[in-house]
Amino acid sequence: MSLTVDIQFKRSSKIYHQGPISLINQSVEVTKSGKIPPGQTEIPFELPLSPRSSSKTLYETYHGLYVIVQYSLRCxxxxxxxxxxVSKLQEFIVEYRPSNGETDEKKAVKFEIRPETLQNVRDRARIPQFLVRGHLDSAVFPLSKPLTGELTVCECERGISSIELQLVRVETCGSAEGHTKEASEIQNIQIGEGDVCRGMAIPVYMVFPRLFTCATTIAPNFKIEFELSIVIIFDNDHLVVETFPIKLTRN
Structure with missing residues (x-):
């Protein structure tokens, strides 16, 4: 029986692939040679999940676009x-236990979106006058609970086609060539369809996907961070985006 834990890095801006960094790679004989009788045979075994001295820590299972943390057993x-x-390879999932110690303070994050607050806008002439106010219940969210908040379209001189939430991962990979930071969308949820009523509070609610998120991780060779984007699409197909950094935890 072999236990393997790998962290893989991939870079999209160049034809580049850094080989996996192995946190654990060990083998154990679970039974001596002999015959296995007909029928079902169970062979109990156990292997410790202890990182190498150079790694010092293990990380949660994570399936990203440029960073992959994977645990597997091979028999x-x-x-x-x-x-x-005969060989069989099986991946298994590793998660941290929820912390019973200190927790991050849950403080609401208020926001106001209007043309003057937008950054990196190419064609401001196509942006109508509008005002959207709201809040996220926190900037720190436990993975076992949904991301929540609300927003209100106070005014808008054009019609609205859609209001959407985008969960974005920001992966930073390090190598001898330097560091590469890449952002990619994990999931997109529509919270408002059509020209929503003005002055009505719209709930913000998103459940975090299991394998494509993990606790926010800052490691020597890589970082896994997350952002939430609020996307407003107008009836002329022009859209505006407001992005908020968020922290995910196991608390």
């Missing part, structure tokens, strides 16, 4: 000379 059955060996 090899050596058979007689004339029979083919």
């Amino acid at each position: 090899d059955i050596k058979r007689s000379l004339l029979a083919k060996d």
